[in-house]
Amino acid sequence: MDSLVVLFGQMLILVLKVGMPVLGTCLLIGILISVFQVVTQIQEMTLTFVPKVIAAIAVLLVMGHWMINVISNFAKDLFVLASGF
Numbered sequence: 001m002d003s004l005v006v007l008f009g010q011m012l013i014l015v016l017k018v019g020m021p022v023l024g025t026c027l028l029i030g031i032l033i034s035v036f037q038v039v040t041q042i043q044e045m046t047l048t049f050v051p052k053v054i055a056a057i058a059v060l061l062v063m064g065h066w067m068i069n070v071i072s073n074f075a076k077d078l079f080v081l082a083s084g085f
Contacts, residue, residue, distance in 0.1 A: 007081075014074050018067045022059050029055045 033048050060067075 003081075007078075010074070014070065018070055021063050021067075022056050025055050025059045026052045 029052050030048065033051060037043060037047065
């Protein structure tokens with residue numbers, strides 16, 4: 001039972017580690033665009049959506065290889081742990 005709790009904690013840390021680059025980038029872009037909209041009083045919905053999508057794709061292209069490696073290493077560790085039972 002204790003190993004499942006530890007495994008679940010590692011899984012949550014993995015999700016945070018892999019998801020934060022994309023989420024952080026989208027959050028930063030969203031804040032910058034919101035400030036721009038407040039200053040210029042332009043209220044266009046596509047102005048917030050399109051840059052976030054472009055930024056998310058760029059982050060996935062740059063960091064996607066690392067993300068896949070981290071997830072696959074976790075999966076390998078799970079299989080090694082499961083074969084020990």
